[in-house]
Amino acid sequence: MQSVQTVVVGAGIVGLAIAQEMARTGREVLILEAADRFGSGISSRNSEVIHAGLYYEPGSLKAQLCVEGRQRLYEWCEARGVAHRRCGKLIVATSADQAPALEGIAERAARAGVEDLAWLNATQAHALESAIACELALHSPSTGIVDSHSLMLSLLGAAEDHGAVLSCRSRVLGVGHGADGLGVSIEADGETMVLQCRELVNSAGLGAVALARKIEGLAVESLPTAWLAKGSYFTLQGRCPFSRLVYPVPNEAGLGVHLTLDLAGQGRFGPDVEWVSTEDYEVDPQRGIRFEEEIRRYWPGLPAGVLQPAYAGIRPKIAGPEEGSRDFIISGPEEHGLPGLVNLFGIESPGLTSSLAIAALVRGLLERTA
Incomplete structure (x- = not known):
């Protein structure tokens, strides 16, 4: 059975930000993307706005990660030549x-x-x-705009510079767990395989809740709709x-x-x-x-x-038409009890702005419970 230290599911802006964050610590990182290219879902179909952090309840993850992420994102774009503008x-x-x-x-x-x-x-x-x-x-x-495709290219490039590998057309069928970590069942180009990993980050965007339902030992009743x-x-x-x-x-x-x-x-x-x-x-x-x-x-x-x-x-x-707004859910081992697993649910706006701050948070959740 093949093995890798860290698997990130989802190659959108948030998944790529997490992958580079994990890879630069020396981890062996594999990025799994069900589509035939990275960033073809939520990340390519938004307003490309760098939000200042005006709308979110103080103390919420959206508020904290947007304000922190905005600064990180501007610094990232300036350092790496990613096209952007603080237009206000x-x-x-x-x-x-x-x-x-x-x-x-x-x-x-x-x-x-x-x-x-x-x-x-x-x-x-x-x-x-x-x-x-x-x-x-x-x-x-301090509100701005960014070329989201260039941003994703820079994140992927940074991840690959530290050894991360992107595998497209790779769909996760299920996840088991045991003494040696997590077993990820994958369908790739018509073939199935099981990959062993110590850490799994579910950053599957629209498919994140559906993927979580396939993870053995995760209480289904605890998952959002x-x-x-x-x-x-x-x-x-x-x-x-x-x-x-x-x-x-x-x-x-x-x-x-x-x-x-x-x-x-x-x-x-x-x-x-x-x-x-x-x-x-x-x-x-x-x-x-x-x-x-x-x-x-x-x-x-x-x-x-x-x-x-x-x-x-x-x-x-993760809240329906009559339910108002919900905060991001970033659930690590301390919340759900499964070592090495982080689930990200409801990562809508300001997800792009918050991406680098989300990545740092995810790394912290995994390192705190390692």
């Missing part, structure tokens, strides 16, 4: 009755350690972004009049239909929220009607007919 962001209240919600964001962000927010009245916001319409805004100068929340994006034809990101006040399911920019300056809007039962990445052009309505609340000058369907992503939710 405006969160806007488009009516007076949204002001308390905006004040709540500012108060929560301050308690979470975000110290650079600035209040803007309508005149000041308009001076920064002449096309915007709002009653009040928060300016977050997996929900799929689809988000569609539309791109803006023509020149975008904004140089910063623009976000409305969040709603109960997400951050609303916001404006983001790519590194070339093209505007894109989304995501919205559509609860689905299966993975479906088609964008319904009719959803653009509602997009226009939402966007015109903060950009009344949006021309008609300039939104084009772009792409869709799916958030790995």
Whole structure:
């Protein structure tokens, strides 16, 4: 039976961040990815935003890891030449009755350690972004954007520089455990094998809960329920009049239909929220009607007919439509009792921003119980 010290399941941004973190400690690391290439799921279908850490409950993993991860990510990108930009962001209240919600964001962000927010009245916001319409805004100068594919290439390269190996088209069928560690049953290119490892990190994204159900000895009743929340994006034809990101006040399911920019300056809007039962990445052009309505609340000058369907992503939710938001779940041996195992559930936004901080946390969980 073949053996390796550490197996990371899932080659998205978070999985690759964990792999390089583990590999640079001298571990022998194997990354298993069910798809035929790395980063083709959640990590390639998001807004590519580096979040400042404004929205999350102080003391939560999302708050802690976003604030820490944002700094780590900027340092990583600067050191390794990964394309990114600190463009800043405006969160806007488009009516007076949204002001308390905006004040709540500012108060929560301050308690979470975000110290650079600035209040803007309508005149000041308009001076920064002449096309915007709002009653009040928060300016977050440390929000940014990143080329997610370049980021993943740099993470994979760092992992491989320390000896890690990526195996695509490798699906985990089940996990057993014994005195010698964990036995991972794998199907790769039509063949099955069992690989022995001392450490297993389940960073399978949309498939993380399903994988956890295949791990022998893990109490199924302790696992969260997996929900799929689809988000569609539309791109803006023509020149975008904004140089910063623009976000409305969040709603109960997400951050609303916001404006983001790519590194070339093209505007894109989304995501919205559509609860689905299966993975479906088609964008319904009719959803653009509602997009226009939402966007015109903060950009009344949006021309008609300039939104084009772009792409869709799916958030790995662990709370359903009527359940509000849940924190990340990063469950190590101290929680579930199985040595060498870490499960990551519900790693949605701000997962990209938090990726390097998540990696450090996972390493710590495994080393503390080794």
